[in-house]
Amino acid sequence: MIELTDAANKKFLDAFLAQADNQELYQRVLFSPDDTKGIEELNRRFKEFYAEARLIKYISSIIHYTSIELSLRNRKIDKACQPTDEIERLVDGLTCISNEGDREGIQEWKDALSDKRLLEAIQRLTEKEQATLTLLYLRNLKEREVARLLGVTQQAVSKVKKRALLKLRKQLEGGEMHEPVNAAIASAEQR
Known part of the structure; x- marks a missing residue:
């Protein structure tokens, strides 16, 4: 029992x-x-x-x-991907361009963006960051292709892209605004 x-x-x-x-x-x-x-x-x-x-x-x-x-x-995956994914969606969502065929003639951000804050934030990025984002988003190139054009590695392009998107996010969320590294923009703002 x-x-x-x-x-x-x-x-x-x-x-x-x-x-x-x-x-x-x-x-x-x-x-x-x-x-x-x-x-x-x-x-x-x-x-x-x-x-x-x-x-x-x-x-x-x-x-x-x-x-x-x-x-x-x-x-861990969400934390690693989240910052750039949000800004990428924002950049894609704020462009005036509805399809990729229309995107071919666009060479500058001012022609592509409908949001003035985002345009100003992009103009505050370094020349290298602006060039990288332009090739990736306006010309719709892959990171590999951008690396070949700029003469750097794909990892370097990815790093610049991530850094630029994080700067954009911080600026758009009202965080600390960094002084532009681009001398042309700095002199234009002083006028």
Whole structure:
């Protein structure tokens, strides 16, 4: 017969006895302790119930910890991609150009953007950052192609792009505005 040693075992036994057929068998064995076949059947059912419960607990733990791991992985990915993705969508969304065929004749940001704040923010970027964004967004070139045109590596283009987009984000969110590195813009602002 099963002996209860603590509260956890009592809860486990209560779950086992919650099934009507197990309850009936338990009652039968309880009132006729000489019924060896009944005792063997009760023990067999309890062992099956216990094994199934352990399997369910194991699978539940795997699901729980896997979901935590996936959540953490997704947060890392979102955190890594989020800053540039938002600004890229903003740049794409604020352009006056509806399709890529119209984009071919556009060479300057002032012709492409409908948002004055974004245009001013782009003009505050360095010449290198402006050139990189122009090739990527106005001419719709891939980072690889921009790298070849500028004579740098694709990683350098990606780094300049990310830095420029982060600067744009900071400026558009009302963060600290950096003085333009571009001398032509600096002299135009002083006038």
